[in-house]
Amino acid sequence: MMELKEMTNIxxxxxxxxxxxxxxxxxxxxxxxxxxxxxATSGWETGGGKYLYVYRPQNGGWIGSWEDEETxxxxxxxxxxxxxxxxxxxxxxxxxxxxxxxxxxxxxIVFTNVVPGEKSNNGGEYGFYTRYSPIxxxxxxxRVFTETTCDFDACGTGYQGIRxxxxxxxxxxxxxxxxxxxAGSLY
Numbered sequence: 001m002m003e004l005k006e007m008t009n010i011x012x013x014x015x016x017x018x019x020x021x022x023x024x025x026x027x028x029x030x031x032x033x034x035x036x037x038x039x040a041t042s043g044w045e046t047g048g049g050k051y052l053y054v055y056r057p058q059n060g061g062w063i064g065s066w067e068d069e070e071t072x073x074x075x076x077x078x079x080x081x082x083x084x085x086x087x088x089x090x091x092x093x094x095x096x097x098x099x100x101x102x103x104x105x106x107x108x109i110v111f112t113n114v115v116p117g118e119k120s121n122n123g124g125e126y127g128f129y130t131r132y133s134p135i136x137x138x139x140x141x142x143r144v145f146t147e148t149t150c151d152f153d154a155c156g157t158g159y160q161g162i163r164x165x166x167x168x169x170x171x172x173x174x175x176x177x178x179x180x181x182x183a184g185s186l187y
Contacts (some may be wrong), residue, residue, distance in 0.1 A: 009033070010077055012084040022055065022062050027084060029077045039072060043081045052077065089162035093141050096164050102140025103170035108133050109142070111177035117187030120149040125187035128157070130173075132165055140164055 011032050013024040020037050024030065031039040037057070044053040046066065052074050055062040068074060103109075109132040117125025127149040132142035141164050146157040 010073070010080045012080055014084075020057060021060075022057075027081060027088075029081055031072070031077075041072075041077060043078065045074075045078065049074065049078055086162060090135075090138070090141065093162050093164040094138070097140060097166075100164070101167045103165045103167045104139050105132075105134055106136070109165075109170070111173045112180050113146075113177075115181060115183070115185045116149045117185040119187070121151050125185065126150045126155065128155075130160075132163075135162070140166075 009032050011030045013026060013028045013030070015026055017024045019030075022030075022037065022040050024040065025042070028040060028042050030037045030041075040055045040062070041052050045051065046053075051066045051068050052072060053064055054067040054072050055064040111130045111132075113128040113130060114126065116127030117123075119125040120127050129147045131145045131147055133145065135141050135143060141162060144160040144163050146160055148155045148157045
């Protein structure tokens with residue numbers, strides 16, 4: 001493996017591009033030094049973000065393997081990819097919001113998707129929720145998360161991205177949430 005250099009820059013690709021024989025897709029990252037690409041990744045991670053699958057140019061082709069912080073700036077690259085993704089989603093949300101009446105809130109908005117049962121923590125009768133967290137500098141634009149009452153497994157929930165919340169969509173989501181809560185637990 002190659003030693004990690006301090007002066008290496010991270011490039012995130014905005015569009016599909018073939019460079020040095022590697023097919024980059026939007027959101028892929030490359031470690032670059034001058035005009036030379038030293039390594040490439042799609043951001044495919046494992047071990048809770050401890051390892052990234054990284055491709056390096058070798059013998060006229062690209063060879064991939066799992067790398068950690070010793071040979072590749074895993075966290076820095078993951079942050080750069082997330083920043084790129086956030087920027088793209090924010091741009092899309094702002095475009096969607098143009099000319100629409102947005103629902104404005106300075107507080108988190110939580111919608112209930114499933115009412116938990118008596119065994120709501122680690123018993124299988126989980127509650128599920130969707131949380132809209134406002135982005136203060138962009139009124140009506142929210143970071144969206146799904147949540148569960150399960151303590152030992154997130155059950156596929158987590159960060160869902162950045163979205164604009166129109167007043168109409170807020171009313172629809174609130175009505176559906178209220179209906180779920182009124183019906184009570186399904187368990």
